[in-house]
Amino acid sequence: MNWLDNSQQAEFRNKVKEFLNNSIPSYYTNVTPDRIAEGHTGGWQYDLKVGSDDARYAAREWVTSLAKHDWVAPHWPEEYGGGGLTPMEQFILRSEFAWYGVPPVAGPGVNMLGPTIILHGTEKQKKELLPSILSGEVTWAQGYSEPGAGSDLASLQTQAVKDGDNYVINGQKIWTSSAHKADWIFILVRTDNEAPKHRGISFIYTNINQTGIDVRPIISGGWEHATNETFYQEVSVPIENRIGEENRCWYVAMTLLDHERSNITGAIEKKKTIQSLIQYIVNDSVFSKQLSRKAVRNEIVDRFIECEVGYNFSLRIISMQDAGLVPNQEASTSKLFNSELTQRLNQTGMKPFGLFANLWDPNDNRSPMNAQFTQKHVHQISATIAGGTSEIQRNIIATRGLGLPRG
Ligand SMILES: Cc1cc2nc3c(=O)[nH]c(=O)nc-3n(C[C@H](O)[C@H](O)[C@H](O)COP(=O)(O)OP(=O)(O)OC[C@H]3O[C@@H](n4cnc5c(N)ncnc54)[C@H](O)[C@@H]3O)c2cc1C
Structure with a gap:
């Protein structure tokens, strides 16, 4: 490294x-x-x-x-x-x-769909879809997860049945980030009910505003509208909107999840956050007194060190990629560590502010650091779920990294 x-x-x-x-x-x-x-x-x-x-x-x-x-x-x-x-x-x-x-x-179009089309799409799909992703003219959402298929994604149940030149889609997706802001969506559907579960899956894209698609908001515990449920009722989509071979799209779907794995943006944002917390407390006449409390000081120091560790996990991944290696359990280690650190950091960021950490309004002059730690503490509860839960990352590290038997 x-x-x-x-x-x-x-x-x-x-x-x-x-x-x-x-x-x-x-x-x-x-x-x-x-x-x-x-x-x-x-x-x-x-x-x-x-x-x-x-x-x-x-x-x-x-x-x-x-x-x-x-x-x-x-x-x-x-x-x-x-x-x-x-x-x-x-x-x-x-x-x-x-x-x-x-x-x-960022964005599902630039980070996920584009690289997938480049690898698996037809020339026509490349010509039609890539330019509008680059210009920002068309925004995309990712419809993989379903109420009964998240960690075990291959259990998905949304059906697509052929009808002439179209597929007719029925089913439901959940946790679809920014579907309410997207123009188009790519979804995984089951096109063969008899095949083993990884074998009967196809990858299809469709305009999200078309008849039969209903996008319903999910409002989080922090009153945030970031994700949605999407329902599909008799939605007709041209067969040519499939990327990859019918029933064989599991690997197409996995290409899409294999985008940037170093998580460097998150690692640097955390380094900036801990630095700004330290700077704020040291310079604030009221809250700087908290630094005489050993527990507060030690916790901030621990988080500072962990932010450096998180950054080094990212550097390790990119060093592997630069050497032509494919990070596997290393990416899970980084995701696990960084997402759990996000949550610890938010808790540490509230601690020096005592009862002021209860203030929620970023525009309230009394809110220390614009209530950012309080807000993120609530909003980032999902950090250890989205993009693969901590338990799943631990399973990957255990089996692929440490060679332990499957539980
Ligand atoms: C904020 C947010 C944004 C998201 N955005 C999108 C999106 O845009 N598009 C999309 O398709 N999906 C999205 N998701 C869905 C996300 O990918 C899933 O939530 C995630 O994969 C977990 O699946 P699940 O919610 O069904 O939980 P489940 O898989 O049902 O898991 C429930 C619990 O069981 C544990 N568990 C499950 N299997 C195992 C196992 N084998 N071993 C040990 N423990 C296990 C899990 O760790 C978890 O604690 C988003 C989720 C969130 C929270």
Whole structure:
């Protein structure tokens, strides 16, 4: 593992920094208390589609600047409009984006669907779908999970039955992030009920606003509308909207989950968070007194060290990828550690503020650090569930990493 850039990497990092020094719309630098409390919501695409006037304008400016360098999708091959960057260059770019606090390279279209179409799609699908992902004109949602199929995804029950040139889809998906802001959705459906469960699955995409699809909000414990249930009743979708071979799309679906695995954006956001917590408390005349309490001091120190460990897990993954290796249990270790650290960090961030940590409104002048730890403590309960639960990561580490028998 290399902690320092070689000369080429240092040159590339400088290029990214120079770009950022000249190209960040002020909307992304002058962040309002509400947006500080929220943290990132998943990319500029939603700002562009459903944001306020300021957000839309900033997102347009941002994507136009990114596009000049082909950095909207830095990981896609150049022939499809991507940056064609090496894993290490992508890591550097994502790191600097996180340090500067700009929207990350994110969104189901850019991170998941694009790479899947490039690998498994037809030429027609590539021509039709990729440009609108890059321009932000079309936003996507991911419809994999169902009420009875999350960790055990291959048990999914949503059915697609052939009818002439179409599939007719019936079923339900759940936890569909940002489906209420998306134009299109890609879903996994069962196209053969008789086959073993991994064998009867197909991957289909459809306009989310079409007849028969009903998107219903799920409001979280923190009054946040981030995910949805989506219901499909007699939804007719052209067969040509399938990506990959019928009934053989399990591996297509897994390609999509194999996107950026270093989690560098999250690791750097946590390093920034602990640094800003320390800076705030040290300089605040009231809360700095808390630092004389050994328990508070020790906890902050523990979190600081853990943020460095989390960063090193990310670096380990990218170092493997750079050496042509495929991270497996290493990615699970990083996901497990970083998502659990997110929650510990939020708890530590509330501790020095005592009863003031009960304040929820980021705009209340009495809310320390715009109530960001209080808000994130509630909003990020799902961190250890979304993208694969902690128990599933532990199973992967146990079996693939430590060679323990399946339980
Ligand atoms: C905020 C959020 C956003 C999401 N966004 C999306 C999205 O956009 N699209 C999408 O398709 N899905 C999305 N999901 C769904 C997510 O992928 C699933 O919630 C996750 O895979 C867990 O599945 P589940 O909720 O069905 O829980 P279950 O799989 O039912 O698990 C319930 C509990 O049992 C445990 N468990 C299950 N199996 C095992 C096992 N073999 N060994 C040990 N313990 C086990 C789990 O760890 C968990 O504690 C999102 C979820 C959240 C919370």
